[in-house]
Amino acid sequence: MSSVWSNQPFKALYTVFFVLKLVVLVPLVSLRYSLRAARSSPEWSLRVCVLAVFTREFFDYYARTRSHGLAAVQAAHVKANSQFSLAEVADPSLYSALLAPGAAKPAPVGGLWFPGPPTPETDLRHEKVVLHFPGGAFVLAFGTPTSGKDVAGVMTRHLKATRTFVAQYRLSTDDSTRFPAALQDLVTFYCHILSLGLDPKNVILSGDSAAGNLVIALLRYLEDLRSPRLPLPGGAMLWSPWVHVTAEAGRDYAGCRNSDKDVLTASVLQWGADAYLPRGKPTADTLPFISPLHHPFRTSVPLFINAGGSEAFFDSAKDFAREMAEVRGNRIRFHATDLSPHNLLMSHKGLGMNHQMEVAAKDAYSFFN
Template sequence: MAPLWASQPFKGVYILLFSLKTVASLSLLSVFYVFKPFRPVPEWNFKVSIARSVLRAAFRYFTSTRYQHPRQLEAGKSGERFVLITPPDPTLFSAPLASAEITPAPVGAVWHPAPVQQGQGNGQKVIMQFAGGAFVLGWEPNETAKTLSGYFSEHFKTAKVLYVQYRLAAPGTYFPAPIQDALTAYNYVLSLGVNPKDVILCGDSAGGNIVLALLRYLQTSPGKLHLPGGAMVWSPWVHVTPHAGEDYTKSRNSDVDLLYAPLLDWGANAYIPKGDLTPEAQALISPLGHPFKTETPIFVHAGGREAFFDAVHSFSEEMTAVEGNRIKFHESKFTPHDLLLTNAQLSLDTELHEALKDAQTFLESKA
């Protein structure tokens, strides 16, 4: 049930009160954070400490007002970099991606810095990005794609980025809608002539969950599509339950991390279908405790000061224990949740590029 503040006239009142409280709170914190002992993590500088508080306040606002950024489904300012991807043949979707209630739909995506042209994909490396947001929050695709492309270009050189706008969780677009969209987008990239081995799936937070679900589906559905050459998951949300907010609050580091527990409750309960789930669906939704064999090497990142750390590390160990898997776990010691997506605000450039360099070395090395 949506909170009272999600609809007018209460929403207007909430925005006013929220703005006043947030300005006062951040003003006070800006004084406290001048002094190192008062920062959430003593190793953080002033900017990281304030940025963490701003991000947590933003997540509180989005959750209370149930704000969801609309997906871009036409070119607009993206011009030729935008593509509206038509779902492939329905036979590509089998259980648990085949659903009577949730059917494949067109997917909007934005290329950066330029699109791969039809028939010219041979030899072209592509990073497919699925951004996080607890399955319910989306971001402006053009600026986000530009920022991420800038990070990737320093390490993966010629790779082009396809920023995929999967359907956000809401009535009528819960699981498996985002994974259907991921499969639709992956099929599209291959249809351009791109070699699967030249594709890297990349996802952060809930986007990392989607990447893992797509990999599992491709691995367990032989003959549908060839596997990608690599995957990167940053702070993947691997333990998704109806009581996600409580799980988060009880986790180590939740007091200093930047996420907001009610956001996770909103996301999980909007995403998880009602009723009984098959074991296959459960494994796609919440991969912790459900390791799987994959021929695709996976780079797993977690921040040492994020509440998801223990779950992500445990999942990485589970996957490493599966014979034949190639898994690389990288911890950025003092970073909070989702370094890849939040670095634009946190400016932890050294830590991000150390992780990206490690990812590039791992994914380009031979088994």
């Protein structure tokens, strides 16, 4: 359901109110959390406490005003034209079963290469590429050069990746972009990467938050499809994956341990679920692709899962990792980052958790190798 604040002139009025609110909050929050006893977690630094409050405020603003940020990402893609690459729709036969065109149809989608795209002369057969999908509750766009550069830096330094491709799938904005549109896009991006001549074993999938959910769905789809034209990747990484997506997402989140101090909000998750879930109740065939918790599956792809000890998704991510590990033949590594709130990969620089990010990434590297 659309919010009254998402339409003008109410959106402009709410934005003015939001800015004034932040001006008042800055000194109050800084003063409050200068006292360690008042902090959400006594072990958190003042910096983490303050940033958690303001991140929640921004997420709530996005949800109330339905500000998805897609126009800004698209504009950034145009400005970064030398790094931009468009993935065209693949062979229609590769979008089968639940991905077959219906209300949602495969479409061209774009992303950014870091440090830059391969040239026609590049021999990609021995390059290691991370195909990363940014989170955003299915409704927020984060595929910008700035955030992409941070992610690529981690992959280059600690995962020894030659290149990183940050792929911005379609957001859920109307019925044509509900599930399975974003999953169709992941297939499109993966086909695009393989079409360049990469050895699939040198491709590592990566996704944070809601995109971690999508990476799980892509793996399940590839395992079910078993097409020689879509061979399995060498590994996959999930960073704070959203594995329990239901029509009551906001209520589910509010009932989670750590939800009162984590950076996400019930409002943004409810918006995401409302926009992403298909019309009507998910079927038995589609539910595992939407909400993978309690729906483990067999995969020969090594799967690395990271979650923060101070985030609300921690328990569900850990439970999903355990369920997957119990499937015979699966290789699963669950890495817990103590004290980290949601999405260490995207927030480590702002939170001053560079060391924790390095430890997690190096663990992923050792796991894959």
